[in-house]
Structure formats: C-alpha cells, structure tokens
Amino acid sequence: MKEKMKEKILSAIDKNSKLTAKDLAAMLGSSKEEVAAIIKELEEETIICGYPTLINWDKTESEKVTALIEVKVTPQRGQGFDKIAERIYKFDEVETVYLMSGGFDLTVIIEGKSMREVANFVSSKLAPMEAVLSTATHFVLKKYKEHGLPLVHETSDERMLITP
C-alpha cells in the first residue's frame, strides 16, 4: 500500500516537482501528513536526489556549451568502473556520467561557458587520467527535449472554450 503510494508520488513529481504535499494528497486520495512523511523518507533514502529546474538556456543571454564525450577506460581491479567514474563525476563541469554497454564505456556530459573551456577540460583533466584510453567529444548544437519535456514551445490550448 505504502509502496504503491511511493510509486504514485514519484511519477506525479517526476514531471512537476512544484506540486505541494497538499496538492499530491488531494490528487492521490491521501492525507497531507502521509504524503509529506513519504517524501521525507524518499529524500532520506536518496530515491529523490534533488529538485532541479528544467531551463532552456538557449533562450537566455548566458553562454553555455554542452558536450557529450564518449570515454573508453580501463576498469580497475576490485573497483570495476566505479572508481574511475567517481574521479570523473566529481568535477563540477560534469553534468552527467553513465556507464554504457557497446563501443565505449562512459558517457560524460559536460557543460562549459565556451568550446575552449570544454576543450581545456578534456585535454587537461579527462584525457590525461591514467585509466582513460581515449575520448571522443561531440558538441550539442540544439536541445529539443529533455527529461520527457519539449524545450521548444509547444502550441497553446487550441480547443474551443465551451464544447458539449
């Protein structure tokens, strides 16, 4: 029962973290207190790891460059890929790190102010690491959709105001 409520809360706030405990309680047929307690628990279990905002930076004045880097590494004895992944994700520039199956090992997504900053990071920080065998850097040209939400403005409600 509680597990089910956890699932329901998570799917509801997955796309909209602005929903309050009161809203969620009404939507899911629970009490404000129960929802608040479950959310607290989910935060403590680090199932909920944060509440970032999805921003389309392209529409702002600020300059940002995103790059996706394919990284091949040598796994370390006893540690597998975790140790090297950690060494990489600890850099502030790094947004995302995934362990991959297939042609390379790690996907590293980094964000910088300029191409030069990204290039600098790759050549001076990432590539020289002992476990890193090779890198291939791809710059993102335009973002269309993130976290299941389109970044391009979709059309507004085109329905007539009153229909039977």
Next chain:
Amino acid sequence: MRNPLSKTVVDIQPSGIRKFFDIVSDMKNAISLGVGEPDFDTPWHIREEGIYSLERGRTFYTSNAGLKDLKIQICNYLKRRLELHYNPALEIVVTIGGSEAIDIALRAMLDIGDEVLIPQPSYVSYLPCVTLAGGKPVIIELKAKDQFRLTKEELLDAVTDKTKVLILPFPNNPTGAIMEYDDLADIVKIVEEKDIFVISDEIYSELTYGTKHVSIAEFPGMKERTILINGFSKSYAMTGWRLGYAAGPENIIEQMIKIHQFAIMCAPTTSQYAAIEALKNGDSDVEMMRDAYDQRRRFLVHALREMGLDCFEPYGAFYVFPCIKSLGMTSDEFATALLKEEKVAVVPGTAFGDCGEGFLRISYAYSIENLKVALERMERFVKKHKGQPPVH
C-alpha cells in the same frame, strides 16, 4: 415566397451550450473549465500512422461500413475489454464519431410516434436526434440522491406500450455517473420484460475510476437488443478525427449501414487508418491518460468540497457535477456571474436537461496548474456569495 423551413427543425431548441459559448468567446483571458474533450494531443504514434496513410496515398473511399482491418480490431477490442463477441463483417459500422452512430441507430429503429426514453442530465444531442427521427422523446429525470444512476423505479414509471428504445448514457456526460453491474441487472429485467431496445452510449467507457466499465450488452440475451456505441474521441484523445462505431445485431446494423451509405458514404479514411493503430498499440496511452484524469478528479472534488459545495463522487468520464443550490442562485446565474466576476467558464447543468438545475458541469480535461488557478478564483467567488469567512 413560401416558408422554406421544416417546422420540426425550427421547433428544436438550440443547445444551451451555444448561448454560453457566445458569451465566453467575447471575454478576454477567461479560463475555461467548459470543454467536453481531452486536453491531451492524440498520441504521436497514432498521428504518425495517419500521416503515413496519407503519404502512401490512401486517400480514397473505404467500404461503407469501414475498413475490414479496423472492424476486426474493433471486435478484438470489444472481446478483450468486455468479453463481447461480434462478427466484424456483419455487426459493426464505423461512423463519423459516436454522434453519427446515435443518429443512425435512432433512425434505423424508430417509426413516427415511437417513444424513446432519455435519462437526463445527459449529452445534448439525444433529444433532437429522436425528434428528427420522428420519435417521441420521454425524459427520465435522474436524481443526485441516486448519484445520477438510472433506477428500476424511474424506468418502470416512464415505460408505456409505445416505448421502443432506452438510451443508456453511461459513463455520463455531464454528471460523471456510472452504472455498475447491479444497477444494470435491475434495468435488464425490465428491458426484457417490456421488450425494449437499448442504445448504450459508451463513449467514455475507458474513463472509469476504481471500477471497470460494464456494458449492458454483456448480460445474457442483451446483445441481441443493444446497439453499443463507442469511439476514439475520448479514450484516445481523437475528437477532431471524427471517428466512432456501433456494434449490434446484424438486422439493425444492416439498416444503419444503409442510412450511413446514403448520407455519409464512409468515415474519413485517414482517421480509420490511425484508429487501427490506436486499437493495436494504444492501451498504454489510455492507461496514462486515465491515471492523469483520476488525479485531477480527486483534486477537483476535494477542492469543491473544501469550498463547501455538495459534490457527489463521480466515477466516470471527466466531469464533476457539483450542486450550487446552497448559494441561492440558479445554474445560469451562477455560471454567468462566475464568468463576469472571476472569468472562469463552467457550463450550467441546465444545458443538459431541466433537472440539471442547481448543478454545474466542471470539466477536468485540464492540467493541474490550470485547475488550481481556476479553483482559486472559484473559491473566492463562492466565499463572496456565501458571505462566509475563509475556510483556510
């Protein structure tokens, strides 16, 4: 010059919704909770299939009753969801929305003077369609105390020797009421005893909350006397595609196809191809939308009750039907004042029959954010007119 108009048509009352629509359209920045269609776009894989059919040049008429593949998929669906077995070649007609199916079912079954029982509050087109088919509409007024379900007593009171058809509009627009197995069992007995036929408008069948939809056609002996009407508008968010269907006994469907053939020819070809995809691969879309509606439904009922409005819990469609009698206004007065003072549009219950007086239809085919803003405004309005201190 002679009067060019038909007296029958002129005498038909225009829809009460129309009047309200005209007022709302003139108002800037109005928030509407007045629509009777989903806010979701048609799922992309369904739209894409429609586009593909156009690319392939599938732009011709289909056979009158509809594409064979679509009819097979419809039968598979009815078997999968309701355990009903229809013959795709003889017992299905694909129509332009559920609306056309209602119209041609009535026209196929009625002679002049035949009585048709119409439970109200209900969808606006049953009554005029009966009149246009030469039948005599007989209204059954449903009650809030019965959660707007049809009871056997009400049905018995309305039946006469001339009663031929009962329209069964559940899950219901505008009340959100449903008929469960036991409710239907009571009705079935009377329908059989009095030898009545049923037009069961199940367009909202996929939108029930907490309990699975039951069709009256599932009862033994009822498939032979039921025209089951459904479509793609509500379950797959495909209102603009204009596609529905009727399933029923061969002798009735055959005559319906005749009318359909002369009046319509066939349902839109592009829509039919898209609908095949919807039935084949759309179950998860339906589930996603149902879950979203369910959350909004709870949210809305909760908020309306917090405002102090009586609101029975609706288990179907995407409407709630709160009672506003405690404010001492008619539905029309309430809706007009709410629009004027707070710019929120809802539909007066009276648009769906006289017995809708004292009620409003509020649609939850809107995002939670949208509902929140509208409900805040509505709460302010209710507080003001009740002259009571804030609840919270």
